Amino acid sequence: MKNFFKIENFSCGYRTGFKIENVNFSIHKGSFAGIIGPNGSGKSTLFKGVTQELKAHKGSILLNNINISNMSYKEKARNIAIVTQKINAEAITAYEYVLMGRIPHKKHLNFFESKYDHAIAQKYMEMTDTWRMRNKYMNELSGGEQQLVSIARALTQEPQLLLLDEPTSYLDITHQVQVLNLIQKLNDELGLTVLMIIHDLNLASEYCDYLIMMKNGTQYTQGTPNEIVNYENIEAVYDTVVITKTNPLSNNPVVFLVSQKTLDSLK
Ligand code: ADP
Ligand code: MG
Numbered sequence: 001m002k003n004f005f006k007i008e009n010f011s012c013g014y015r016t017g018f019k020i021e022n023v024n025f026s027i028h029k030g031s032f033a034g035i036i037g038p039n040g041s042g043k044s045t046l047f048k049g050v051t052q053e054l055k056a057h058k059g060s061i062l063l064n065n066i067n068i069s070n071m072s073y074k075e076k077a078r079n080i081a082i083v084t085q086k087i088n089a090e091a092i093t094a095y096e097y098v099l100m101g102r103i104p105h106k107k108h109l110n111f112f113e114s115k116y117d118h119a120i121a122q123k124y125m126e127m128t129d130t131w132r133m134r135n136k137y138m139n140e141l142s143g144g145e146q147q148l149v150s151i152a153r154a155l156t157q158e159p160q161l162l163l164l165d166e167p168t169s170y171l172d173i174t175h176q177v178q179v180l181n182l183i184q185k186l187n188d189e190l191g192l193t194v195l196m197i198i199h200d201l202n203l204a205s206e207y208c209d210y211l212i213m214m215k216n217g218t219q220y221t222q223g224t225p226n227e228i229v230n231y232e233n234i235e236a237v238y239d240t241v242v243i244t245k246t247n248p249l250s251n252n253p254v255v256f257l258v259s260q261k262t263l264d265s266l267k
Contacts, residue, residue, distance in 0.1 A: 037214030
């Protein structure tokens with residue numbers, strides 16, 4: 001479906017100054033979309049607008065043509081799950097943390113988790129390779145382990161749309177690729193629509209089918225990795241000299257950074 005998730009003329013921000021403005025994009029059902037852009041360009045702020053942690057100043061956010069501001073908290077959480085950069089690592093076990101993802105699915109006055117809730121929690125903990133840490137307290141886990149557990153929790157919400165804010169930022173390359181392969185598999189096999197903030201341009205280019213590039217609080221450009229990841233756009237947005245080539249196996253663009261010394265030696 002076209003326009004499955006649509007952000008129209010959206011603006012939100014902080015009382016102290018920064019705001020995002022005129023944000024416009026839409027993604028198809030089943031896509032794996034990425035948001036790229038330099039630090040401070042407003043990527044996480046946009047997600048706070050989607051979760052309504054920040055109030056919209058203007059514009060709207062539509063999921064399946066329904067304005068999310070008209071959805072109840074539970075309805076929203078059944079449709080959209082978010083994995084944020086900072087995890088509130090309370091003194092609860094990883095298993096309890098993941099099981100909390102089922103809260104939006106609970107019926108009124110039904111305080112206990114069902115067998116199904118437990119089965120779902122186990123399934124996604126196994127899938128994210130976190131089942132073995134189920135009895136550890138969240139604050140005993142490393143940043144990378146917490147990221148994996150919080151992905152498991154988001155999946156137990158069984159959302160239609162999964163938002164991820166830099167899910168690989170604490171991970172080494174083995175775990176980066178493992179997590180992105182997992183998200184790709186969920187996208188392929190469950191048809192889960194993914195919108196992920198990712199600052200690594202090469203990973204964005206390799207995994208995402210659509211990219212939104214942010215600059216100074218608005219989208220600078222958007223399109224497929226082949227349309228977006230080129231030296232003109234990157235130099236304009238990041239103010240950094242780069243070379244781009246094509247990955248010989250996947251045919252996706254790859255970005256190379258060049259040191260000042262190398263640039264000087266070419267003069
Ligand atoms: P990104 O995720 O693209 O790196 P953010 O959306 O987190 O950027 O931040 C954009 C701008 O908003 C930054 O200049 C940042 O300092 C500011 N900002 C972020 N969080 C807050 C906050 N809670 N209060 C005020 N300003 C904030
Ligand atoms: Mg951010």
